[in-house]
Amino acid sequence: MTEENGQSDFRLRATGLSKRYGAVQALADVDFDLKSGEVVALLGENGAGKSTLVKVLSGLVSPDSGTIEIGGQPVNISSSSRSQAAGIAVVQQEYSTIGALSVAENLVLGKANSPFLWTRAKLHAQARTLLAEVGLEHISPGTKVEELSVAEMQLLEVARVLSRDAKIVIFDEPTAALSARETEKVLSVVKNLAVKGISVIYVTHRLPEVFAIADRVSIFRNGRSLPSVNVRDVDVATVIQMMLGRKLESMYPERIAVAGDENLVLDDVVISGLSSPVTLRARKGEILGLTGQLGSGADLVVKALASETPILGGSVTIDGSPMSAPDRATGLASGITYCSPDRKRSGIFAGLSIVRNLSSSWLSSVATAGVVSPRRERATAASFAASFAIDSSRLGSSVGKLSGGNQQKVALARWLGNDPKLFLVEEPTRGVDVGARSDIYAKLRGLCEQGMTVVVSSSDTNEIHGLCDTIATFYHGDMVGVRPAEDWTEDALVAAVMNRSEK
Amino acid sequence: MSTQFDTSTVATASAPAPRSRRVAEFVITWSLPLLLLLTLIIATATTPGFLAFANLRGILINTAVIGIAAVGLTPVTLSGNLVSLAVTQQAMLAAVVFFPLLAVGVPLPLAILLVIVILAAVGVAQGVFVAVGLNPMITTLAAGAIIFGLATLVTGGRVVSAPAVDTRWLALSSPLGLPLPIYIFIGFTILTTLFIDRTVTGRKISLAGANRETARLSGVSFRSATIASFVVLGIGTAISGIVVAAQAGQATTLDLPTLTSNVIAAVLVGGTAIQGGFGSPLRSALGALMIAIFSQVMLLHDFSHGVRLAAVGALVVVMVSVLHVIRKKAV
Structure with missing residues (x-):
């Protein structure tokens, strides 16, 4: 907080951020600001632009246009190390801790300005302070991380972020996998951070959490952000109305x-x-x-x-x-056919042709004595492709090259031959x-x-x-x-x- | 951001692939045949006597032994199980079993069939272990050591042969002017390629290697695919071992010391992806031919043994890296 100067009372201010992925405008002229000691919640449907903003702030994605200021000074945070150096830290949904190492060891991973030698005593003393700050004082610093519960790991993640002296902490749906009691604990840690003057960006899908901890809420819709509102001034119904807007x-x-x-x-x-x-x-x-x-x-x-x-x-x-x-x-x-949610990992064979993708689960039905008839295979695949509006002139090209929409059509049409x-x-x-x-x-x-x-x-x-x-x-x-x-x-x-x- | 706008961008997205992709596809499909042709032209132009019949014959028999085993190894790689490190030992086992069978009076066709069945069983055994989750490299390394150990124990390290039965014609007779092993090589390549491309089992092998998780959700069993692929390898090494044994008229457990590395090199130079899913036995056959011609040219130009080995190694690295980089672009 020391470098906070009089020119701006915002710790973080982003103006005119835009980011485009192919045909998708992920962020369109987004303005966002954050004061010190403030908790701002980001709300919006999937794909509304929340996670793109988080990625921009954490240096994983460079915006096509727009400026970011921290403490009134324009900063360059085009890589994650630059973003960390600027005092921004992200508490990830996926845990970045290493299971086989102890809690104390995890807390110093990737930490700048470490002493030349970590003694066990120094390591554990530091760990205890950090653990106490996130309500994990009951855990011994020597415990292996893999023995912790999901909630404890999430809190440990917060402690790691604290160990880096972050001034701006971003939480990306920290409670998605937690029970109600564990959620309470995370929320109270977030409130404590704000009391200490740390600014918090809190991404969530859960309205009660917004009303429990946030000072302001910023709502995203189709890559645009609505002007943020004070949480005190709105109720649940208003927030939902703002999120939905008009629909086709x-x-x-x-x-x-x-x-x-x-x-x-x-x-x-x-x-x-x-x-x-x-x-x-x-x-x-x-x-x-x-x-x-x-x-x-x-x-x-x-x-x-x-x-x-x-x-x-x-x-x-x-x-x-x-x-x-x-x-x-x-x-x-x-x-019973099942189309998985993760297209790339388990929905398609990205490197194989459309025909081979479509026929993968019903090969036997176009085979005689175990020998596939390429003619029948192609004809059947072509009819399924046509019924799902997949371009039939490209049946031989590999699915990985298609647009997301066409890949998904293939992932769905694959099952039609199984009756x-x-x-x-x-x-x-x-x-x-x-x-x-x-x-x-x-x-x-x-x-x-x-x-x-x-x-x-x-x-x-x-x-x-x-x-x-x-x-x-x-x-x-x-x-x-x-x-x-x-x-x-x-x-x-x-x-x-x-x-x-x-x- | 109207709906109209969205449809138009979708249309562009599904328009013909950009130039770089088409180039990448072209390189993946044609790099090996073109390289093969280029090597042949250079070889013929710079090497006196390269096209001489005796020379070609030597190249071809040598290629057949490596090529048959490489074609047999391809399904294992396609299924996502990397490579087998027991190719040498399996071919050696085939040779070492072949002669005692003949010596005790088993007719030649039956002896060949028995050797194939035994090696297929050796494949099933390894396939089962890999299918339940053991690392394929470790499993095959161990299997190789066990086969070598048992074969040495049984033969006592001596040369085995069947002096009463003439087997040399198997390797040396030349119907229509080409050595018989070449016909065997071509036949096995065609059969295995058809197996992979046209049969349900063969297709499942490729699917399991292309994406194991998607394959599982599509009802494709990784276990059966793995076992089937190791059976094909067993058959390939059986035939390869018999050809070598027949040509020499005898066998020892120390035969074919470099077969495993040559066969893996042939599969990789052929362009079958080491992570599985993409490639074909035909490509491995061409890969074996490529390496054989390359080595032969260097031999005729009096390069030393060390230089030849290093050059083949470099060829593998170049082909694998180029294809790997290009494949990433294409997909």
Whole structure:
């Protein structure tokens, strides 16, 4: 705080920040400021620009235009070491600690101005001070980090940041994986930091946390930031209204009443990772939507149906017979297809051609005595590509070269040859442009008309609200409500996933 | 930022690939055949007697032994299991088992079949260990040591042969003027390439190597793919070992000391990606040919043994680095 001069009462001020990735304007002329000892919350839907701003401030991404001032002086923070030197530190969602080292050792990793030799006593003494500051005084500095709980690791992450004498600390959804009690602890540490004069940028999806700790809230929408508002002056409903703005409703296909029989029935199903049993119904030909923020458990129901996470109790029946699929291959064979949320890692074969991607899960059906017929393979793949509006003139080129939207269409169309009864999709349009989004929504609706039951989990409430027939919301490991789509307004849906009390 | 704007950018994104990518694709597909052609032209122009029949014949038999094993190793690499370090020992085992079978009166075709079955079983055994999660390099290194140890124990380190049975014709007869091993090499390359490209099992091997996690979610079993690929390697090393044994008329456990490294070099020069998923047995066959011609040219120009080895090593490094860099661009 010493270099704070009279010219500016802002510790950090960014003006006119813009950043463009290909066709996506991630940040558009964003202004942002932060006073000393202040907590500013960043709110916005996925892809609204919050994380790009965090990346710019932490030096991971250089903005195309705009200036950043710290303490009134323009600074260059185009690399993460420059950003650290300017006093900015980020508490990551993913833990950057090293499990096999002790708590004390982790605290001095990557620290500037270390003494020539760390003695054990010096190391532990320093660690104890830092641990006390983040409410971890009960942990011995000699403990291995891998023995800590998730919350303790998150707090240790904060302690690491403190050890670097940061003046501006950015928290990127620090509580996504924490329980309510652990969350309390992190929040009180954040408040303490502010009391000590450290400025905090707090990125979150949870409204109660904003109202608990933030002084101001900055809302992002489509890469733009709205003028920040004092938290005292607004309530939950206003904030949600600001986040949503106006929406293009036309992106979604019309719902068609195809109320068939209930063919997916979950009764008191206990799923590893969810804190209470789930009871759900889906009719043939409908889209069941599951939504909640990251870590809420909405995805776990889909993962359980896909045999990707264990079902510990209760009963799941499909078309009247109990589901028995110990692994993905058996599930696939019985008509349960699953499209993973992480396209690059487990959704496509980036280096292989579109045809090879499309045919990967149903090769046997175009083979005679184990020998694939390239003619049948290509013809079948071409028909699936056409039905998902994938450019059929490029079937031979590798999928990694396509745009995100086309890659996602391939990732979805891959399953059509398995004669799916239950079509499971996680995050159907993550990283997908607007044009491809509406193609994908239309196709998912089309699958329903063919008599499939589609189950979608997504953290994009707008998408769930526009697309699904029945919607279930999740908060912090619990399913909090299931209603037909027409009983949800989008505001109510956002409120339900962001705030336990307002279901 | 209207909807119109978005659609237009999408259209540009799906337009034909930019020039650099097309160049990269071209290089990946054609670099090896062109390089091969270039080496041949240079060799013919600068080396008197390069195209002489006796010389070509030598190159071809030598290529066949390495090439057959390299074609057999390719599925292992394709499946994402790197390479086997037991190629030498497996081929040696084939040779060392082959003669005693003949010596006890097993007819030649049956003996060949038995050797192939035994080596396929050796492949299954290694495949099973790798499939349950052991590192493929460590598993094959250990398997090589075990095979070598047991073979030495049984033969007592002596030369094995079957004086009563003539096997040399297998290596030396030349229908239509080309040595028989060349036909075997070409046949095995075609069969293995078809296996990888056209059969469900072969395709699954490539899928498992291209992205193990996506493959698993697509119902492709990494375990079966791994075991199948090691079986193909077993068959390849069996044939390769028999050709060498037949040519020499005898075998010892110390035969083929450089086969493993030559075979790996052939696979890599051929351009099969070491991390799996991309490549083909045909490429490895061409890689083996390339290395053989390259070495032969240097031999005819009187380069010393050390220089020749170093040059082949450099060729591997250059091909692997160039293809690796270009592949990153193309995907």
